[in-house]
Amino acid sequence: MAANNGEETVSARRPDGRGWPYRAVVAVGVVGLLVTVGLIVVSTILYHNNENRLLKLRTRDIGSVLTAAVPSVLTSVGSTATFAEATNGNAGKFDKFAGQYVGQGSGRPFASMSLWRVDNPAGGPTTVVGAQPKLAATMDKAPALFARAAATHKLTVLGLLDGPAPRIGYAFVEPGTNGPYAVYAESALPAKRYSAPQTDSSFTDINYALYLGKDPTAKTLLITSAPRVPLPGHRAVVTIPFGDTFLTVRATRRSSLAGSLPRDLPWLIGIVGVLLTIGAAALTIRLIQRRRRTEQLADRLEQVADENRRLYAEQRSIAQTLQHALLPAELPQLHGLQTSARYEAGVEGVDIGGDWYDAIAVDDKRLLLVVGDVSGRGLRAATTMAALRYGIHAYAAQGDKPATILTKLNALVSVKSSGQLATVLCVMVDPDARELTLTSAGHLPPLLISDGRGEFVKTDVGLPIGVDRHASYTSTTVTVAPGATLLAFTDGLVERRGESIDVGLGRLREHATSNHATLDELLTRVVSNLREDGSDDDTAIAGIRWLS
Amino acid sequence: MAELNANGATLTFELASSGDGSALVKVAGELDITTIEDLEEAVQPVIARDPKRLVIDVSSLRFADSSAIALWVKWSTAVPELEIRDPQPLLRRVIDSMGLAQTLRVTP
Numbered sequence: 001m002a003a004n005n006g007e008e009t010v011s012a013r014r015p016d017g018r019g020w021p022y023r024a025v026v027a028v029g030v031v032g033l034l035v036t037v038g039l040i041v042v043s044t045i046l047y048h049n050n051e052n053r054l055l056k057l058r059t060r061d062i063g064s065v066l067t068a069a070v071p072s073v074l075t076s077v078g079s080t081a082t083f084a085e086a087t088n089g090n091a092g093k094f095d096k097f098a099g100q101y102v103g104q105g106s107g108r109p110f111a112s113m114s115l116w117r118v119d120n121p122a123g124g125p126t127t128v129v130g131a132q133p134k135l136a137a138t139m140d141k142a143p144a145l146f147a148r149a150a151a152t153h154k155l156t157v158l159g160l161l162d163g164p165a166p167r168i169g170y171a172f173v174e175p176g177t178n179g180p181y182a183v184y185a186e187s188a189l190p191a192k193r194y195s196a197p198q199t200d201s202s203f204t205d206i207n208y209a210l211y212l213g214k215d216p217t218a219k220t221l222l223i224t225s226a227p228r229v230p231l232p233g234h235r236a237v238v239t240i241p242f243g244d245t246f247l248t249v250r251a252t253r254r255s256s257l258a259g260s261l262p263r264d265l266p267w268l269i270g271i272v273g274v275l276l277t278i279g280a281a282a283l284t285i286r287l288i289q290r291r292r293r294t295e296q297l298a299d300r301l302e303q304v305a306d307e308n309r310r311l312y313a314e315q316r317s318i319a320q321t322l323q324h325a326l327l328p329a330e331l332p333q334l335h336g337l338q339t340s341a342r343y344e345a346g347v348e349g350v351d352i353g354g355d356w357y358d359a360i361a362v363d364d365k366r367l368l369l370v371v372g373d374v375s376g377r378g379l380r381a382a383t384t385m386a387a388l389r390y391g392i393h394a395y396a397a398q399g400d401k402p403a404t405i406l407t408k409l410n411a412l413v414s415v416k417s418s419g420q421l422a423t424v425l426c427v428m429v430d431p432d433a434r435e436l437t438l439t440s441a442g443h444l445p446p447l448l449i450s451d452g453r454g455e456f457v458k459t460d461v462g463l464p465i466g467v468d469r470h471a472s473y474t475s476t477t478v479t480v481a482p483g484a485t486l487l488a489f490t491d492g493l494v495e496r497r498g499e500s501i502d503v504g505l506g507r508l509r510e511h512a513t514s515n516h517a518t519l520d521e522l523l524t525r526v527v528s529n530l531r532e533d534g535s536d537d538d539t540a541i542a543g544i545r546w547l548s
Numbered sequence: 549m550a551e552l553n554a555n556g557a558t559l560t561f562e563l564a565s566s567g568d569g570s571a572l573v574k575v576a577g578e579l580d581i582t583t584i585e586d587l588e589e590a591v592q593p594v595i596a597r598d599p600k601r602l603v604i605d606v607s608s609l610r611f612a613d614s615s616a617i618a619l620w621v622k623w624s625t626a627v628p629e630l631e632i633r634d635p636q637p638l639l640r641r642v643i644d645s646m647g648l649a650q651t652l653r654v655t656p
Contacts, residue, residue: 077621338648375614377581419588420617423646442646461647467621468651491642497578497611500638537613 019206021041021288029281036043038274040266047262048234055236058206062249063238066125070242073187074155074171076101081174081183084115089181091127092113101185102130108226109169111188117180117395118173119145130523133186134161137171146182147174148244155243159185160212161221166193168212168222170243189223197225197254199298205255207231208461208524211248214239228254319352320345322536326352326386337431338519339367341542342527345491349538353538354381355490360396364431368396371443371488371542372424374413384420385411392426402426402439403473406462409441413466422465425488427542428475436486439475441465444491444501448514450484457486485519487512492539504530518543559583563594570601576608579616588619595626602627607634617643620652631655 080098087093098113112133114125121142125133135142141158149156158169159539166189173182209216209224211230221229230254238540239248256263331339341357342395362368370392374381388454391412395405406424415421425443427436438446438457442464445456462473480486487508494504511529512522524545533537559577566572571594577604579587595602602623624630632652635643643649 170614214650373614375618377615415618415622419615419618419622421621423614440647442648461645462652463647464621466618467648491614495642497637498639502641 004533019450022285023286023294023324024288026178028284029277032273032280034276035278036270039269039273040255042270046159047258047265050262051253051257052236054143055206055234055251057088057252058203058257059236059238059249059251061206062203063240066247067240069240070240070247072107073185074243076109076170076181077155077170077185080113081172081181082183084181084183085174089115089117089126095129098129098183102281109187110185114184114506115164115350116142116146116171116182116184118150119180121146129356131186133169133184134163134167135186145169145184148171149182152244157212157243157245160189164452165189165191168351173443180423182536191366192464193221193223194227194229195225196224205253206251207254208249208251211250212242212247216248220245220356221338233349267276286345291540316345319332322382324350326382326389327356327540328358330361334361334365334429334431336547337367337429338545338547339369339543340519340523341540344492344527344539344541345533345543346536347540351377351378352382353377354385355492355538355540356385357488357540357542358389358392359542360393362396362428363399365430367429367431367544368392368402368425368487369429369488369542370424371446371540371545372422373443373490373540374422375420377538380418381420384413384418384422388422388424400436401475401496402428403475405458406439406441406465406473407471409465410471411468414469415466418466420466423490424465427486427488427544429486431546434480434482435477435547436480437477441464441471441473442467444489444494444505446486447505447509448480448484448486449513450481452513456505456509456512480546484548485512487523487526487541487543489541490539492537493527493541495537519543554632559587560629561587561590563590565594565597565599567589568601569599570603571597571599573629574601574605574608579609580611580613580634581615584615584619593622594606595623599627601631603631605633605650606639611640612639613641614646617646617648617652621648624653638644 006284080101083097084094101108102110102113110130112128112130114128116125116131117123122139124136130156135158145156150173152509153173153175153203156171158171161167161169168189169184169186171182171184205227209229210222210228211220212222213220216230218229232291233252235250235252237248237250237390261317286297323345327343331341333339343355343357345353356372358370358485360368372385372388374384388409391409392405395408400408405426409424413422415418423443424441425446427446428440429436437461439463440459442461445459449458457478459476460474463471491501494508495501496504508526508530521543527541528537559575559579561576562619563576564572573591573594575587604620620630620632630653634652634656635654643652643654
């Protein structure tokens with residue numbers, strides 16, 4: 001029931017499904033059974049054709065054996081007739097001579113031999129050897145028999161003499177004479193004319209029926225190996241001459257003539273075919289079930305992927321919210337100076353980054369612009385970033401100069417204990433004097449744009465924060481032209497894998513020196529142009545512009 | 549030789565030490581936040597054996613981000629002598645821009 005429920009769920013979830021999934025199994029089964037039946041039919045036909053051919057050959061063999069046996073009857077009767085003629089019908093000599101053919105055993109084909117006079121058949125036999133001839137009991141047949149024998153000088157077959165001990169009778173008259181002597185012989189047939197098949201014969205695998213004449217009926221049956229006649233099933237027939245008549249042999253198979261393998265082959269094909277069909281159907285079922293499981297798994301994976309995308313988006317949004325919370329909500333505005341900044345999360349950034357910018361008003365006249373970057377990502381980087389940012393606020397409020405501020409920051413971060421570094425650029429801006437004092441702790445130089453030309457301000461670069469507790473920094477002061485713009489940024493803006501940062505810096509200069517109406521627009525354009533290929537790093541950029 | 553692959557960044561590294569008490573770490577590929585922990589973990593036992601010198605051969609390193617450079621600086625505080633050997637120009641430029649060429653004893 002549970003499995004059924006599962007399947008129903010699947011089909012319910014796939015209304016566009018491909019229908020009942022086991023049609024293929026039925027098709028495989030039907031095709032397999034049809035092929036099997038076809039092979040059975042073909043092999044059966046071939047088997048029967050072959051059996052019939054073998055039966056025909058066997059029956060012909062029987063005919064040959066009989067054809068070889070007939071002369072012994074003819075010779076025995078013929079030689080006795082010749083002897084009787086030569087001895088003028090001497091009964092004593094006849095008895096002695098015929099005695100060799102009468103009785104049981106090899107070379108004695110007759111149960112009874114007798115000497116008759118052709119001109120007086122009604123007188124009965126002159127002498128008899130062996131059993132009393134049955135002809136004597138039906139004397140009315142005798143005249144016609146001996147007349148026929150005298151006319152043809154062939155072995156004249158009287159026919160079947162039925163009874164509890166059936167016999168067949170023959171008469172013969174020596175050629176070249178008109179008698180008066182005729183030899184009459186009778187051979188015994190088995191009771192009921194049935195002879196059980198002999199196990200050591202070469203004909204054990206067939207049933208035969210031997211008939212006198214060309215017309216096989218119950219009355220003309222001489223001997224058969226089958227319990228009943230006519231023989232059932234496919235019969236082969238051969239007819240051979242016998243005296244003045246014929247012998248007809250009918251034969252059927254008792255068992256397979258070609259052996260048991262050809263006989264059993266259709267069965268074997270049937271069994272193997274059915275087994276193969278069942279196997280193929282089972283395999284098809286397994287394949288179908290495996291595909292369905294795979295589809296279910298794919299659906300499940302899709303759900304997981306959806307869930308992951310949702311979680312990713314959520315986490316990214318949390319990270320960005322936190323990041324923005326750690327950045328200044330608004331920048332101080334000084335007379336004659338525009339200030340603007342951007343923070344861009346990396347494309348793959350679900351972690352909060354360590355980049356930041358800041359602008360601090362110092363004694364109402366000057367502005368301390370800060371851009372920094374803590375190595376690594378995540379909460380640890382963000383925490384260090386927050387510590388550095390608030391540290392700068394505190395030291396600036398004390399009236400420390402940028403170089404002093406940076407030295408003091410080294411007390412807040414230690415690469416030795418935390419594995420973190422931070423690069424920081426401090427720019428003390430004096431709007432009225434149009435002076436910039438730059439101090440760098442391992443940070444990239446800012447871009448100064450005046451009269452449409454951009455230049456990276458050369459400064460001494462001190463050690464990044466966190467390397468040396470007692471690092472000292474030197475500041476560089478430059479005077480700028482009216483209307484000049486300064487852009488300070490973190491490496492995410494210019495750094496690309498497999499590319500020198502000089503190339504990135506050149507790209508920044510190119511985009512930053514084309515015409516832009518306001519500082520805001522400039523930052524927007526620079527950020528979108530430099531990050532259009534999707535940087536995986538975070539970027540902070542801060543800019544100031546003198547209005548005159 | 550160990551190979552790491554995360555987010556498409558591939559890092560391989562080999563550790564060796566010579567009889568004179570110096571250890572060599574050869575780093576190849578890309579070293580960033582996705583691969584750095586494994587390198588740090590692998591080199592930690594080397595540093596724990598107090599080598600006189602730790603040489604980081606970065607000649608086959610195509611990229612290293614700031615956290616990688618921070619890691620090297622950290623190593624430089626843990627061994628008597630650290631050498632960053634044979635960085636490619638792009639990496640050399642980054643180290644220079646951070647003012648760390650002396651701290652990391654970049655050669656040549």
